[in-house]
Amino acid sequence: MKVAFASTDKVHIDEHFGRAEEFYIWNIGPEEAEFTGVIQVTEEGGDAADRIEARGAALDECALVYVGEIxxxxxARLVAKKIHPLKSKTKEPITEVVEKLQEVLKGTPPPWLRKAMLKGTH
Known part of the structure; x- marks a missing residue:
């Protein structure tokens, strides 16, 4: 499953969704996880709705997006696109969140996460 992380320093989840210019993408499964690249979001003008839409479109293949704030x-717009936003309250390191997510995937993930894992498989 593809997971996006909003970060200002490439290490911690610390960027507001609406201000993020880069999202760091990981492909995460129960047994392995790998960094797969960076999605850059550029915006020429536009209002807040345009910025939200541009980010949602760029993250279309992702099942989860971790942000500092949203x-x-x-x-609501992300959830409508079947992308689940999650806030990091403590500016966690991306690698720690990846490891925690893998642990959850190895066990019995909650229903919302099981549903998210199915994204892109149909």
């Missing part, structure tokens, strides 16, 4: 309207 507004309610942006979160």
């Amino acid at each position: 507004g309610g309207p942006a979160a």
Whole structure:
């Protein structure tokens, strides 16, 4: 499953979704995880709705996106695209979150995560 991380330093989840210019993409499964690249979001003008839409379109293949902060309207638009936003309250290192997510995937993931894992398989 593809997971995006919003970061200002490539290490910690610390960027607001609406301000993020880069998302770091990982392909994560229960047994292995790999960094697969960076999605850059460029915006020429536009309002907040345009910025949200541009980011949602860029992250279309991702099942989860971890952010430092995200507004309610942006979160709702992502959920409508079947992308689950998750806030990191403590600016966690991306690698630690990847490891925790793998542990959850090895066990019995909660229903919302099982559903997210199916994204892109149909």
